[in-house]
Amino acid sequence: MFRLFKSQRLRKSSDFEKFRSKGTESVYGQIFVLKSFERAIEGTSFHDLTPRIGIVTSRKIGNAVTRNRIRRVVREAFRLNLKYFKQSHDYLFIAFHGIGTKSNKEITNAILNAAKLLWGQDS
RNA sequence: UGAUUUUGUAAGAAUGUGUUCGUUGAUGUGAAAUAUUAUGAAAGGAAAGUCCGGACUCUCCCUGGCAGGAUUCCGCGUGAAAACGCGGGCAUGUGACCCAUAUGUCCCAUGACGGAACAGUGCAACAAAAAGAUACCGCCGUUUGGUAAGGGUGAAAUGGUGAAGUAAGAGCUCACCGGCGAGUUAGUAAUAAUAUCGCGCAGGGCAAACCCAAUUCGGUGCAAGACGAAAUAGGGAGUUGGGUAGCCAGCCCAAUAACUCGGGGUUCGUCGCACCUCGAAAGAGGAAUUUUGCAAGACUUUGCAAAAUUAGAUGAAUGAACACAUCAUCAUUCGAUGACACAGAAUCCGGCUUACUACAAAAUCAUCUC
Numbered sequence: 001m002f003r004l005f006k007s008q009r010l011r012k013s014s015d016f017e018k019f020r021s022k023g024t025e026s027v028y029g030q031i032f033v034l035k036s037f038e039r040a041i042e043g044t045s046f047h048d049l050t051p052r053i054g055i056v057t058s059r060k061i062g063n064a065v066t067r068n069r070i071r072r073v074v075r076e077a078f079r080l081n082l083k084y085f086k087q088s089h090d091y092l093f094i095a096f097h098g099i100g101t102k103s104n105k106e107i108t109n110a111i112l113n114a115a116k117l118l119w120g121q122d123s
Numbered sequence: 124u125g126a127u128u129u130u131g132u133a134a135g136a137a138u139g140u141g142u143u144c145g146u147u148g149a150u151g152u153g154a155a156a157u158a159u160u161a162u163g164a165a166a167g168g169a170a171a172g173u174c175c176g177g178a179c180u181c182u183c184c185c186u187g188g189c190a191g192g193a194u195u196c197c198g199c200g201u202g203a204a205a206a207c208g209c210g211g212g213c214a215u216g217u218g219a220c221c222c223a224u225a226u227g228u229c230c231c232a233u234g235a236c237g238g239a240a241c242a243g244u245g246c247a248a249c250a251a252a253a254a255g256a257u258a259c260c261g262c263c264g265u266u267u268g269g270u271a272a273g274g275g276u277g278a279a280a281u282g283g284u285g286a287a288g289u290a291a292g293a294g295c296u297c298a299c300c301g302g303c304g305a306g307u308u309a310g311u312a313a314u315a316a317u318a319u320c321g322c323g324c325a326g327g328g329c330a331a332a333c334c335c336a337a338u339u340c341g342g343u344g345c346a347a348g349a350c351g352a353a354a355u356a357g358g359g360a361g362u363u364g365g366g367u368a369g370c371c372a373g374c375c376c377a378a379u380a381a382c383u384c385g386g387g388g389u390u391c392g393u394c395g396c397a398c399c400u401c402g403a404a405a406g407a408g409g410a411a412u413u414u415u416g417c418a419a420g421a422c423u424u425u426g427c428a429a430a431a432u433u434a435g436a437u438g439a440a441u442g443a444a445c446a447c448a449u450c451a452u453c454a455u456u457c458g459a460u461g462a463c464a465c466a467g468a469a470u471c472c473g474g475c476u477u478a479c480u481a482c483a484a485a486a487u488c489a490u491c492u493c
Contacts, residue, residue, distance in 0.1 A: 004145070005157060011438065013390090054438065064171095064467050068442095072146090076443055079145070104443080 004079040010054030010090065019092045027114040031099040031107070034114040035092040051085040053078045056094045066100040070107070077108045084115040091115075 010016060024037040039052075055074050057067040074093050078085065085091060099107065 003159065005159095007157065009438080013438075016438070056438080065465095068467060071439095072442055076145080080443085 027117045031096050033094045036089050039090050053091045060097050062100040073104050073107050077111045
């Protein structure tokens with residue numbers, strides 16, 4: 001199962017606002033922050049339980065081409081390595097200045113390490 | 124040979140092929156495609172800046188004035204308009220030629236090229252006595268003053284040479300040159316020429332300063348706007364007019380109605396919107412773009428025919444991995460890294476501007492050789 005549905009992405013402002021308040025777990029890297037928290041479950045279908053990700057790329061990171069590339073790389077890393085992300089959790093990826101100079105592989109590996117760390121903090 | 128600048132060309136297509144995994148619309152099947160299905164499609168020359176002009180939207184798509192904005196040498200052409208193309212004129216500048224105080228001729232480049240006036244206001248660092256009307260030195264006179272010939276300052280100091288004149292000087296006067304205006308001639312015109320007439324030429328520069336003149340424009344911008352669902356309220360305070368056009372009028376509506384303010388709630392979906400119209404559908408008609416061919420034109424281009432094509436997201440799709448080939452860079456033995464500039468559609472068109480890659484041409488500069 002390698003598809004990436006719309007239900008697996010954060011698509012509302014309210015979803016992003018939740019990261020401001022409640023106790024979120026964070027992993028800080030040199031080029032990004034990965035945050036997560038367990039959301040309220042409303043149903044039992046696949047789309048209710050799957051982990052979701054939101055990506056924040058501000059204008060500080062670079063021009064539109066650079067920001068598009070970062071978003072694609074992060075989504076691809078999330079899609080191909082879904083097993084490292086916990087069920088019924090929301091994730092927020094915030095890119096920092098300087099990420100534009102990194103290669104796709106470097107970013108992917110850094111995200112996976114951060115996800116594994118978040119997995120470990122829970123247990 | 125290299126660098127820089129300018130102009131032109133290239134739909135500047137993922138370097139190509141294959142495999143695998145995906146994303147977003149569309150269409151088909153289906154009760155349902157968020158059932159993990161099938162088919163086909165999916166970033167640019169600038170998509171950028173948002174500087175102009177339109178389509179379209181709502182609004183008082185009724186009218187005038189004020190305010191405010193835009194445009195600005197002439198002719199022809201293209202265009203819905205902005206704007207663009209060709210030719211001409213004028214100004215400034217580089218270079219060459221001629222001449223040698225000058226004036227002039229040619230080539231190329233640039234030009235936000237209407238107006239400096241018996242319209243008005245304003246501005247000019249530093250230097251200089253003085254930057255619009257001034258006397259520092261000097262000259263003359265001498266009680267106050269006169270004087271722009273000389274010095275000195277500056278980007279710019281009241282046209283130049285000579286004579287006459289004077290206390291000394293000065294277009295104060297005169298001759299020649301220059302300038303301005305009128306007329307005449309040439310030209311469609313901008314404008315040019317002038318051995319005609321007039322003016323001593325007492326006021327230069329900046330309008331990318333306000334401003335003036337002519338022409339022209341209502342505002343709003345897809346977060347426009349339309350519909351649906353859900354939710355809140357059926358109230359509070361204030362005003363007497365209101366019609367959201369920046370303001371003022373006309374015009375229209377209302378007076379137990381309308382508006383304003385504060386508070387509360389919603390911030391979801393569909394359409395607009397993926398070329399348009401008709402149609403249940405099949406399909407038909409038209410539009411645009413690209414390519415090819417033919418024809419027209421001085422050129423940008425235009426017409427006709429044929430074929431192909433018509434992106435549509437909304438925390439925002441158009442991507443990733445691997446293999447082989449090709450190319451580039453680094454090491455130069457195996458090999459390693461990369462696919463390269465500017466840059467990412469956002470309602471849709473036409474321009475302008477800016478950024479940048481490759482190729483071609485021209486100009487300038489530098490170096491080397493003869």
